[in-house]
Every structure is written in structure tokens, then in C-alpha cells.
Amino acid sequence: MASALKSDERIRSNRGGGADGAAAFDSPARPRSQLRRRRRAQRPSAKSFDPRKIRQQLDFRLLRDNRIRRLVLAQLTSAAGDGFVLVALPFAISAAGGSDSQFSLALAIQALTMAFLFLPSGVIGDRFNRRRALVLSDLMRFSARGAFAILLILGDATFWQLLVAQGINGAGTALFNTTMDGFVPEVFTGEKRIRRINALRILAFSLGLTVGPAVGALIYSAGGAASTFALDAFTFLGSAALIYRLPTPFANATSEPVTLRALAGDLKEGWTAFWKIPWYWRVAAEFAVVNTLVFAPYFVIGPHVAEESLGGPPAWAAILVGLGAGEVLGAIVVMAWEPKRPLLFATAVISVWVAPLLLLAALAPVVVLSASAVLAGMAFAMFGAIWDTAKQTHPPSHLRARLSSFDHFGSLGLVPLGYVLGGVMLSLVGATAALIAGALIVGAATFAVITDPSIRDLTPSESETPTKTRPSPEVALAGGGAE
Numbered sequence: 001m002a003s004a005l006k007s008d009e010r011i012r013s014n015r016g017g018g019a020d021g022a023a024a025f026d027s028p029a030r031p032r033s034q035l036r037r038r039r040r041a042q043r044p045s046a047k048s049f050d051p052r053k054i055r056q057q058l059d060f061r062l063l064r065d066n067r068i069r070r071l072v073l074a075q076l077t078s079a080a081g082d083g084f085v086l087v088a089l090p091f092a093i094s095a096a097g098g099s100d101s102q103f104s105l106a107l108a109i110q111a112l113t114m115a116f117l118f119l120p121s122g123v124i125g126d127r128f129n130r131r132r133a134l135v136l137s138d139l140m141r142f143s144a145r146g147a148f149a150i151l152l153i154l155g156d157a158t159f160w161q162l163l164v165a166q167g168i169n170g171a172g173t174a175l176f177n178t179t180m181d182g183f184v185p186e187v188f189t190g191e192k193r194i195r196r197i198n199a200l201r202i203l204a205f206s207l208g209l210t211v212g213p214a215v216g217a218l219i220y221s222a223g224g225a226a227s228t229f230a231l232d233a234f235t236f237l238g239s240a241a242l243i244y245r246l247p248t249p250f251a252n253a254t255s256e257p258v259t260l261r262a263l264a265g266d267l268k269e270g271w272t273a274f275w276k277i278p279w280y281w282r283v284a285a286e287f288a289v290v291n292t293l294v295f296a297p298y299f300v301i302g303p304h305v306a307e308e309s310l311g312g313p314p315a316w317a318a319i320l321v322g323l324g325a326g327e328v329l330g331a332i333v334v335m336a337w338e339p340k341r342p343l344l345f346a347t348a349v350i351s352v353w354v355a356p357l358l359l360l361a362a363l364a365p366v367v368v369l370s371a372s373a374v375l376a377g378m379a380f381a382m383f384g385a386i387w388d389t390a391k392q393t394h395p396p397s398h399l400r401a402r403l404s405s406f407d408h409f410g411s412l413g414l415v416p417l418g419y420v421l422g423g424v425m426l427s428l429v430g431a432t433a434a435l436i437a438g439a440l441i442v443g444a445a446t447f448a449v450i451t452d453p454s455i456r457d458l459t460p461s462e463s464e465t466p467t468k469t470r471p472s473p474e475v476a477l478a479g480g481g482a483e
Contacts, residue, residue, distance in 0.1 A: 062196055067187055067246055071197070074239040076204035078138070081235030083212015085145070088220050088228035092152065093162060102159060108416050109163050113170030115413035118178060121171075122405025123266045125179030126398055130186060131248050133179045138240035140172035145233035152226035172236075174408070181404035185392045186248050191460045195342075195389040196335045202381050203331035210324045270402025277395060278454035279343060280403060283387065286347070286445045287411035294438040296418025297425055298357070305360055305431050315366045319356075322370035326377020333378065334385045343458045344450060346386035351446040352379040354439045361435035390458065 062068050090103050125133050144165040151157035188194055219228045274281055306316035339345035356372040364372075395403050425434035449455050 062193070062200065068197055068200065070242040070246055071184075071187075072200045072204045074138075074242040075201045076208045077235040077242075078141075078239040079205045079208025080212040080215065081145075081208075081232035083209050083214075084216035084219060084228045084232045084235075087213050087216035088225040091220065092148075092157070092225040092229065093159065106162060106166050110166040110170035110173075111416045113167045114174045115409065115416070117171050117174040118405045118409040118413065119267060119402075120263075120405075121175040121178045122270060122402035123263050124175060125182050125401025125405070126270070127263075127266060129248075130179050130183040130401070131243060131246060134176055134183060134243045135240045137172040137176035137179065138236045138243065140175070141169050142233050142236040142240065144168035144172070145229050145236065149226050149229035149233055152224075152229060177408055178401050178405040181388065181391050182397065182400035183248075184388075185397065185400070187246055191389060191393045192338060194392055195338065195385055198388040198392075199331045199335040199381075199385040201388075202384050203328060203335075206324055206327040206331065206381065210328075266402065270399055270406065273395070273399050274403055274406045277403070278452070279458050280391070280395070280407070281410075282449055282452055282455065283343070283347060284407040284410040286449050288414060290350070290442055290445050291411055292414040292418040293421065294353070294357070294441050296415045297422030297434060298438065300419055300422025301426060301431050301434055302360065304426060305363070305435075308431075309363050310366055310369075315369075318366050318370045319373045322373030323377040323380075326374035326379075327381040328377075329374065330378030330381030331385060334382045338460075339386075341456065341459060342386045343390050344456050346383040346390075347449045347455060348446060349379045349382055351443060352376055353442050357435045357439040357442065361432045361439075393460075394458070 063072070089106065093103055093106060148157060148162060148165040151161055184197065185194060188197055216228055219231055302319065303313075303316045306312060306319070310316075352375050356369065356376045359369055359372050391404055391407065392400060422434075425437075429437075
């Protein structure tokens with residue numbers, strides 16, 4: 001993961017902005033030992049991890065804040081709605097004249113649309129009012145799901161119409177995900193508080209995707225696919241209403257005219273900034289590798305192994321339940337405990353995935369596989385909350401959505417290819433070899449990032465207030481902005 005700009009850590013040095021950030025940018029090179037002493041002196045203290053104290057340290061009083069409640073509830077409702085459709089989508093395809101093989105095509109259309117629109121969505125999220133962009137993304141998904149529900153009710157639904165709806169839904173999701181990383185620190189301040197809010201969002205998302213399919217099955221049994229799609233549409237409408245009521249202290253919009261050249265310039269500015277933040281692009285590159293070569297294939301290979309050697313769907317269901325439970329536990333842990341070096345911990349904890357990969361390769365008992373999946377789910381949740389917080393608090397405010405778009409594009413854009421690779425690996429080398437190779441890739445990728453100084457030395461940001469202006473690119477990158 002080399003780059004000609006890897007020695008340029010100006011943005012990382014400007015965590016809090018202002019005069020200190022400018023001084024770090026302009027100062028001459030110091031000996032490495034002196035820089036290390038300075039970093040150690042500036043590192044904040046952190047409580048050691050003690051599982052017995054998690055309950056005392058856990059604080060759900062954040063939910064007394066109406067703004068946090070609305071944000072978390074918006075996440076919960078939309079995630080639950082996605083769970084509804086996971087149950088109804090195959091039957092909706094059948095009702096629209098599609099075959100079983102077209103189910104994967106419908107999923108691929110949504111995933112590919114998301115990948116294709118991540119980068120333009122980041123430009124929108126930085127150029128225009130972020131709250132309005134989030135509301136627009138929810139209304140897009142409401143319209144797509146609602147229109148297809150009406151077509152199902154009228155009996156006029158066709159497969160191509162479903163593909164259009166899936167594409168619009170993917171576009172809305174791309175805009176929502178990239179814009180959210182710029183929106184959260186606009187509304188809330190303080191890295192510790194933002195980390196806890198992100199943990200609550202992950203908790204809500206995990207609960208929504210866990211409860212959603214069960215509720216969706218009941219809805220489908222009572223009213224069919226049309227009712228399920230309709231209720232999913234209204235979850236997005238509810239999310240839009242909740243986010244619309246969130247007050248933002250300022251707008252992120254720019255007065256520059258909106259032209260294709262200006263938008264291209266915005267994208268280029270984001271790309272330049274992305275490569276000048278070493279920890280950002282290196283973690284994004286790590287997950288581009290492990291998501292494509294390990295995690296996506298795992299969800300293809302896992303069901304195959306369960307069917308062939310572990311007793312069928314109940315075994316795979318137990319593993320998925322373990323993953324979901326682990327995500328909930330991981331979100332709770334990261335709400336109550338702050339690592340001394342958050343990004344180092346977050347990237348290192350992904351190495352936990354070596355265990356479930358090797359255990360599945362060894363055909364361990366289902367109860368052991370489920371327990372290891374709990375640990376893997378915890379790793380995902382803890383990484384997610386800490387990574388989102390780093391993205392939301394360290395880079396300049398006016399670049400956050402674009403930087404997030406490059407992260408999403410790199411780490412998620414090739415996931416559809418990863419699903420295909422899962423099937424290819426099963427055919428060429430078999431499940432055991434593919435899982436062992438996945439464990440080796442996770443170990444190597446984790447080692448590559450945790451030994452990187454930009455990741456190892458990144459400490460919580462000192463900034464407690466959001467940016468209130470959109471500085472010029474030159475000022476922002478030199479550390480002179482309000483960030």
C-alpha cells in the first residue's frame with residue numbers, strides 16, 4: 001500500500017486545526033525519537049479494559065437527548081425495513097415474473113449502483129446541505145419501495161421495474177452512507193460523545209437487521225410481498241421525518257455555481273486529500289482486500305460448508321445469530337470503553353476473524369463456530385464505531401463526505417466480485433483451502449496496518465466544536481481552517 005505521498009502527514013497532524021495544526025505543517029523535520037516523545041506526552045489517558053466495569057461505565061443517558069434519539073431511531077427503522085425486504089424480495093421477484101436465478105441479479109443491481117454512485121454522492125454530501133441530502137436519500141428509497149409496492153398491489157409489477165427500484169434504492173443508500181459521516185459531527189461535538197453515538201447507531205442497525213426478517217416474515221404471511229414493500233417504504237419516510245427534525249448549527253453549502261467542471265474539481269480535491277491522509281487510505285485499502293477476498297466469500301462458502309458437513313441451514317443460522325449477537329455486544333463494549341489508541345485497537349481486533357475462518361475449515365462443532373462468530377461480530381462492531389468516529393472527527397469538515405465516499409468505494413465497491421470469487425474458490429480449491437487462505441489474508445492485512453505509524457500513533461482528536469465555514473482547499477490542507 002505504498003504511495004508517493006505517504007510521508008506527507010499534514011492532515012493527520014492537524015487533528016484539532018488552528019494554530020497548532022499550522023505549526024505542525026510548517027515546522028522543519030524533527031528527529032524520530034523527539035516526535036515519539038512528543039506523541040507520548042500528548043496521548044490521552046484511557047481506562048484499562050475491565051469487563052466487570054462495563055455495566056458501571058455503560059451510559060444510555062445519551063438517549064435523553066432528542067437529537068440522538070431521532071438519529072438512532074431513524075437508523076433502527078430503516079434497518080428493520082431492509083430486513084423486511086430480505087424476506088419478501090425472492091417472492092416479489094416470482095410475482096413479477098422472475099426466476100430464482102434473477103434474485104442474485106436484483107441484489108447485484110443494488111450493490112453495483114451503490115458502488116458506481118459512492119463518489120458522486122460524496123461530492124453532493126460536501127457541496128450541499130447535509131441534512132437535506134440525507135432526507136433526499138430516504139425519500140428516494142421511500143419512492144422506490146412505495147412505487148413497487150403499488151405495482152404489486154395492482155398486479156402490474158414486472159422484473160425490469162423491480163430492477164429499476166433496486167437501482168434507485170442503491171443510489172439512495174450510497175448518498176445516505178457517505179453523507180452521514182459529515183452530518184454526525186455537524187450536529188454533535190466531542191470525539192468521545194460521537195464514538196458513543198456511532199456505537200448506538202451500530203447497535204440500532206444490528207437490532208434492526210436481526211428483528212427485521214422475523215417481523216418481515218409475519219408481515220409477508222399476513223399481507224404478502226406488497227404489504228412488506230409498503231411497510232419498508234414507510235420506514236424510510238419515518239427516517240426522513242426524524243432526520244429532517246434534527247437541527248444543524250450551520251449549512252455546509254457553497255455559493256459556487258454547480259457545473260460539471262466544479263463537481264469534477266470537488267472530486268479531485270477529495271481524491272488529493274484522501275491520499276494525503278495515510279491512515280485513511282491504508283485502512284480503506286485493507287478492507288478493499290479483506291472484504292473482497294475474505295468476508296464476501298465467507299458468506300458464500302459458509303452456507304456451503306454448513307449444508308455439506310454441519311447439518312444444513314440450522315448450523316448456518318446459528319453462526320449468523322452469533323454474528324448478530326456479537327455486533328450488539330461489541331457496540332455495547334465500545335460505548336463503555338475507550339482504547340488509548342483507538343484506531344490501532346480497531347484495526348488489530350479484526351484479526352479475531354482468523355479464529356472463525358480456521359474453525360470452519362476444521363469443521364468444528366456448531367456451538368464452537370457460533371461462539372467464535374460472537375467474537376467476530378464484536379470485532380466488526382467495535383471497528384465500525386471507532387472507524388466512523390475517526391472519519392468524522394479528524395479530517396476537515398468540508399471534505400468528510402468525499403473522503404467517506406472513497407472509503408466506501410474501496411471497501412465495498414468490489415464486494416459483488418467477492419461473492420463471485422467465493423463460488424470460484426469453491427470450485428477451484430475447495431472450502432477448506434479457501435478458508436485457510438482467508439485466515440492468512442486477514443492476518444497479513446492486519447499486520448500491515450497495525451505496524452504503520454500513522455495508524456499506531458493516531459490518538460483522539462482534541463477538537464470539540466464543528467467547523468462553521470467552508471475554507472478554501474489550500475487553507476484546509478495547510479491546517480489554517482476552523483477545523
